[in-house]
Amino acid sequence: MIRFLARRLLIMIPVLFFVSLIVFALINLIPGDAARLFLGEEAPPEAVAVLRHELGLDQPVYVQYLRWVGGMLHGNFGYSFKDHRPVLATVLEKVPVTGELTAASLIVAWAIAIPAGAVAAWRQRTAADYGASAAALVGLSIPNFWLGIMLIYLFAVHLHWLPASGWTPLYQDVGRNLRALLMPACVLGLVLAAVVMRQLRSSMVEVLSADFVRTAKAKGLGGRVVVIRHALRNAVIPVITVMGIQMGTLLGGAVITETIFAVPGLGQLTINSIYGRDYPMLEGVVLFSALAILLINLVVDIVYSLIDPRIKLAGGRS
Amino acid sequence: MSVALPGAPRAAKRAAAAPRGFRHLLRRFARNRLAAGGLALFVLIVLAAAFAPWVAPFSPIKTDFTAYLQAPSARHLMGTDELGRDILSRLVFGARASLEAGVISVGLAIAAGLPLGLAAGYYGGRLGDVLMRLTDAMLAFPPLILALAVAAVLGPGLGKAMIAIAVVLAPVFMRLTRAEVLQQREREYVEAVRAIGAWDSRIIWRHLLPNSLAPIVVQGSLAIAGAIITEATLSFLGLGTQPPTPSWGSMLNAAQQYLSQAPWLSFWPGIAIAVTVFALNVAGDGLREIWDPRTR
Numbered sequence: 001m002i003r004f005l006a007r008r009l010l011i012m013i014p015v016l017f018f019v020s021l022i023v024f025a026l027i028n029l030i031p032g033d034a035a036r037l038f039l040g041e042e043a044p045p046e047a048v049a050v051l052r053h054e055l056g057l058d059q060p061v062y063v064q065y066l067r068w069v070g071g072m073l074h075g076n077f078g079y080s081f082k083d084h085r086p087v088l089a090t091v092l093e094k095v096p097v098t099g100e101l102t103a104a105s106l107i108v109a110w111a112i113a114i115p116a117g118a119v120a121a122w123r124q125r126t127a128a129d130y131g132a133s134a135a136a137l138v139g140l141s142i143p144n145f146w147l148g149i150m151l152i153y154l155f156a157v158h159l160h161w162l163p164a165s166g167w168t169p170l171y172q173d174v175g176r177n178l179r180a181l182l183m184p185a186c187v188l189g190l191v192l193a194a195v196v197m198r199q200l201r202s203s204m205v206e207v208l209s210a211d212f213v214r215t216a217k218a219k220g221l222g223g224r225v226v227v228i229r230h231a232l233r234n235a236v237i238p239v240i241t242v243m244g245i246q247m248g249t250l251l252g253g254a255v256i257t258e259t260i261f262a263v264p265g266l267g268q269l270t271i272n273s274i275y276g277r278d279y280p281m282l283e284g285v286v287l288f289s290a291l292a293i294l295l296i297n298l299v300v301d302i303v304y305s306l307i308d309p310r311i312k313l314a315g316g317r318s
Numbered sequence: 319m320s321v322a323l324p325g326a327p328r329a330a331k332r333a334a335a336a337p338r339g340f341r342h343l344l345r346r347f348a349r350n351r352l353a354a355g356g357l358a359l360f361v362l363i364v365l366a367a368a369f370a371p372w373v374a375p376f377s378p379i380k381t382d383f384t385a386y387l388q389a390p391s392a393r394h395l396m397g398t399d400e401l402g403r404d405i406l407s408r409l410v411f412g413a414r415a416s417l418e419a420g421v422i423s424v425g426l427a428i429a430a431g432l433p434l435g436l437a438a439g440y441y442g443g444r445l446g447d448v449l450m451r452l453t454d455a456m457l458a459f460p461p462l463i464l465a466l467a468v469a470a471v472l473g474p475g476l477g478k479a480m481i482a483i484a485v486v487l488a489p490v491f492m493r494l495t496r497a498e499v500l501q502q503r504e505r506e507y508v509e510a511v512r513a514i515g516a517w518d519s520r521i522i523w524r525h526l527l528p529n530s531l532a533p534i535v536v537q538g539s540l541a542i543a544g545a546i547i548t549e550a551t552l553s554f555l556g557l558g559t560q561p562p563t564p565s566w567g568s569m570l571n572a573a574q575q576y577l578s579q580a581p582w583l584s585f586w587p588g589i590a591i592a593v594t595v596f597a598l599n600v601a602g603d604g605l606r607e608i609w610d611p612r613t614r
Contacts, residue, residue, distance in 0.1 A: 011454075141593075141595040143591050143595075146591065146592070252461055274466065
């Protein structure tokens with residue numbers, strides 16, 4: 001267990017190094033330079049030179065990289081071009097909003113995908129299976145921003161049931177918060193539900209053909225008990241282990257969903273920093289999203305290894 | 319090409335499916351009616367895009383201020399936009415941007431990922447380790463956020479959007495090729511070829527590559543579907559195709575401010591994306607079913 005943890009953490013070091021290198025390279029690959037781009041073509045050269053010096057752009061590239069990484073190790077992720085506030089503070093401010101949206105979307109996705117995937121695998125090659133699988137394929141094919149626009153048209157413009165956009169924080173007004181949350185969470189959740197449902201179906205098909213399921217059936221346990229108690233439990237685990245991928249889908253989807261529904265989270269911050277050429281902020285958000293996903297993967301791996309005797313348990317319990 | 323030994327049932331199964339089986343595979347694919355239908359639909363869309371000037375009833379960029387924001391009618395089947403341009407014609411021409419983006423970005427990703435995956439899988443060692451950690455790092459970014467950041471740095475434009483999408487997809491193909499090569503490398507037929515004294519380059523290009531191709535083709539067809547959505551997303555955000563060239567994503571972008579007035583502007587481009595991507599997904603799933611020995 002400890003050796004596994006040590007190995008897992010050691011692998012993280014080169015990955016983190018490459019992550020930082022990619023983000024750093026991105027910003028330094030900007031054709032022209034960030035200071036000139038930010039100040040505009042007409043800016044006096046002196047002002048550009050001052051900003052370049054302020055940003056350390058007049059230093060050799062490796063010095064810039066080391067200073068940047070060194071700063072981050074001290075909790076300094078740089079300062080926004082726009083409001084000169086520390087990047088990290090702004091990013092952390094947005095985390096609760098995107099966190100709430102992500103959690104709500106996960107609930108929507110799993111609430112749809114787990115029953116649908118289980119039934120599709122249990123009743124393989126029936127109308128229920130074909131229906132659920134086709135619906136998942138359609139879900140994968142719909143661009144989520146278009147789904148968002150269509151929902152806005154239907155529920156906000158046409159029926160006036162929900163606000164088209166805007167956000168009220170949870171601590172201010174729970175009801176308004178939930179009304180604002182509903183559509184974006186459904187848009188994000190539906191696309192993810194398609195992904196999760198397909199994963200769950202294929203892992204469930206595999207589990208259902210395993211020996212212990214046959215034993216359970218032979219023991220005379222009813223179909224539903226076997227499916228829920230034995231098969232589903234085991235089939236859900238591989239679906240949870242790819243949480244990292246799901247989070248990638250959600251965080252990427254949040255960018256566009258938050259833009260459409262005007263939700264002030266990390267996604268909107270990403271887009272605003274792209275439009276506003278706020279490169280330190282963009283750097284911070286991109287880096288933060290990668291770190292978040294690495295962290296989630298690490299936690300899932302550790303939890304998974306803690307409950308690893310699953311294989312033995314599964315065999316012994318049946 | 320490959321030598322099937324009697325003691326290797328899986329290798330033999332694979333080898334048997336490779337050269338002889340192309341027509342056999344085609345027949346299996348055709349029998350999967352949904353997949354064949356998806357492929358036919360996709361071919362139809364490609365043809366419509368290729369012959370757009372003959373298919374589209376109007377010019378996609380010529381404006382007509384006497385007929386702006388018209389609802390769908392017999393003359394304009396899908397209505398007109400804020401500049402009086404025919405939506406159907408813009409959709410047909412817009413297919414070009416989407417299809418180009420899908421095919422070229424996936425082609426670029428394979429061109430970059432395949433050789434690296436072959437090298438990492440065949441030689442392994444230090445190079446393999448470094449490449450694995452590099453792809454670990456690239457895959458840690460949410461795909462859309464990485465594509466957005468690359469596109470933002472490169473600047474707007476369809477070609478740049480394609481590069482951004484290729485950057486995101488390349489590690490996927492590298493990992494896939496590597497995994498496949500690792501499996502093939504230990505097979506008896508590779509040992510046999512090596513025993514005859516074949517060079518590494520011959521083993522890699524004549525034996526490992528052709529035998530690893532099936533999953534790459536499957537992943538490729540599904541990746542094109544994903545790339546079409548990503549291009550539409552980038553264009554929707556103003557980072558892909560630039561006006562007046564029509565593309566499904568930028569049409570949706572422009573349509574947003576007329577949502578309550580002219581909802582059909584927002585409706586049709588989304589349907590076009592969904593139908594194209596659905597066709598590719600269905601065809602890709604069908605390919606996977608006939609090529610992946612595990613699902614047989």
